[in-house]
Amino acid sequence: xxxxxxxxxxxxxxxxxxxxxxxxxxxxxxxxxxxxxxxxxxxxxxxxxxxxxxxxxxxxxxxxxxxxxxxxxxxxxxxxxxxxxxxxxxxxxxxxxxxxxxxxxxxxxxxxxxxxxxxxxxxxxxxxxxxxxxxxxxxxxxxxxxxxxxxxxxxxxxxxxxxxxxxxxxxxxxxxxxxxxxxxxxxxxxxxxxxxxxxxxxxxxxxxxxxxxxxxxxxxxxxxxxxxxxx
Amino acid sequence: xxxxxxxxxxxxxxxxxxxxxxxxxxxxxxxxxxxxxxxxxxxxxxxxxxxxxxxxxxxxxxxxxxxxxxxxxxxxxxxxxxxxxxxxxxxxxxxxxxxxxxxxxxxxxxxxx
Numbered sequence: 371x372x373x374x375x376x377x378x379x380x381x382x383x384x385x386x387x388x389x390x391x392x393x394x395x396x397x398x399x400x401x402x403x404x405x406x407x408x409x410x411x412x413x414x415x416x417x418x419x420x421x422x423x424x425x426x427x428x429x430x431x432x433x434x435x436x437x438x439x440x441x442x443x444x445x446x447x448x449x450x451x452x453x454x455x456x457x458x459x460x461x462x463x464x465x466x467x468x469x470x471x472x473x474x475x476x477x478x479x480x481x482x483x484x485x486x487x488x489x490x491x492x493x494x495x496x497x498x499x500x501x502x503x504x505x506x507x508x509x510x511x512x513x514x515x516x517x518x519x520x521x522x523x524x525x526x527x528x529x530x531x532x533x534x535x536x537x538x539x540x541x542x543x544x545x546x547x548x549x550x551x552x553x554x555x556x557x558x559x560x561x562x563x564x565x566x567x568x569x570x571x572x573x574x575x576x577x578x579x580x581x582x583x584x585x586x587x588x589x590x591x592x593x594x595x596x597x598x599x600x601x
Numbered sequence: 602x603x604x605x606x607x608x609x610x611x612x613x614x615x616x617x618x619x620x621x622x623x624x625x626x627x628x629x630x631x632x633x634x635x636x637x638x639x640x641x642x643x644x645x646x647x648x649x650x651x652x653x654x655x656x657x658x659x660x661x662x663x664x665x666x667x668x669x670x671x672x673x674x675x676x677x678x679x680x681x682x683x684x685x686x687x688x689x690x691x692x693x694x695x696x697x698x699x700x701x702x703x704x705x706x707x708x709x710x711x712x713x714x
Contacts, residue, residue, distance in 0.1 A: 421697035
C-alpha cells in the first residue's frame, strides 16, 4: 500500500550560541501510536548513541538497541581491493561485525537517513539483514532526500522529542588518535559529517524494500521523503 | 571527574589483569582487565585510560574509557562523553553524556521492593 501525505518540514529554534532544528515526522507519528499502546517492544536505533532516544523508549518499558552503522562503516579494516585494484568496502566483513542479532528479533527499526549516506556496496546487504532481524509485521522507518535537497545536504542525527517531533543535530565526525602502549585516546580533530551518497527515486526505494510486505511514503516540505515499511 | 578519590581501590593504567576480579569496595580501574568484574553493592569506575573486556556486575558503573562486555548494575550506569561501550546494559537508571558511544541493548528496570 502506498500513500502520499504531506507532513510539516523543519522549524528552526535559535538558542544561545547554537541553532536547533526540529521537524514534524508523520512516519514517527505512526510508529508512536504503536509503541505507546504496546509493552515490551524491541527497538533498534541505527543512528549514533542518543540519550534522548534511549530515555524515550526505556521510560515506556521497551528495550532499545543502539548501533551506529554509519560510523561503523568508516572502519579502515573494511576496505578491500578487488582484482582490478579498486578499493571497496567488504560487506561480508561489515555484516559479520555489525547487525548481529537473532532472526525476527525487532519490532521496530529506526534507520533514519542511513541509506542516503551509507556507502553503495553496503546498502542492499544492510537492508537484507534488517529484513531478517525484523519480526513479521515489524516496521522500519527511513528518510530519503529528494533531488531538490542538493548534494551537500548535511547528515543529521535525529532525536525523538515528541510523539511526532524530532530534533535534528548535524553530525560531526570525531577522529581519535591512540598513543601506544598505554592506549590513551584523544579526540584530535573533527570533520564535517557524512556525504550524501545518492538520491533515491521512488522506484529505487520500492526496489530496495521489495522483500517487505508493504511500503508507505510521506512527503515533507524539507525535501525529505519518509518511508515506513512493514516486514 | 577523572581522578579517583583517595582511599578508593585503584588499578593503574600500566596494570593488566586477566581473570575474575571481585571485591566489596568501590574500584577505580584505569588499566586493562579481561575476564569478569563482580562488585555487588559497590561501584566501578572505568577511567579514561581503562580498557575492559569483561562482564561487569556492580551497584553503579561509570565509564570514561573503553568497555567490551555486558553491564549489570543494580542502581545506575553513567557513560561519560569519552566512553566507548560494546555490550548490553541492564540497570535501574542510565545517564549518557553527548559523545558517548554505545553499541548494545539498554534495559532498565525498577528495583523490587
